[in-house]
Amino acid sequence: MSSNINEGILxxxxxxxxxxxxxxxxxxxxxxxxxxxxxxxxxxSHGRRIGDIAGYNTNIEIKTIVTSEKSDQLLDELNQFxxxxxxxxxxxxxxxxxx
Numbered sequence: 295m296s297s298n299i300n301e302g303i304l305x306x307x308x309x310x311x312x313x314x315x316x317x318x319x320x321x322x323x324x325x326x327x328x329x330x331x332x333x334x335x336x337x338x339s340h341g342r343r344i345g346d347i348a349g350y351n352t353n354i355e356i357k358t359i360v361t362s363e364k365s366d367q368l369l370d371e372l373n374q375f376x377x378x379x380x381x382x383x384x385x386x387x388x389x390x391x392x393x
Contacts, residue, residue: 309381329358
């Protein structure tokens, strides 16, 4: 592997859009250095999310690359959100050009 290639954990959260500010605060509290947020549409156990009216029945997808330890912290903290909100979170090992 090239010395420019780094390893990390790609952490993805898909949730109701109104949780965005709370999740950004959580990421900052844990010390995440950056993230990407995009609108998301789809269907699942919480129904169909079409995102046709901003802020109503809409979902977002938040992605960040973190260490294994921070991904463990995120999963632990997200347990409080998952029980009563439409939210899924998952992680994958990745390597690439990031710091």
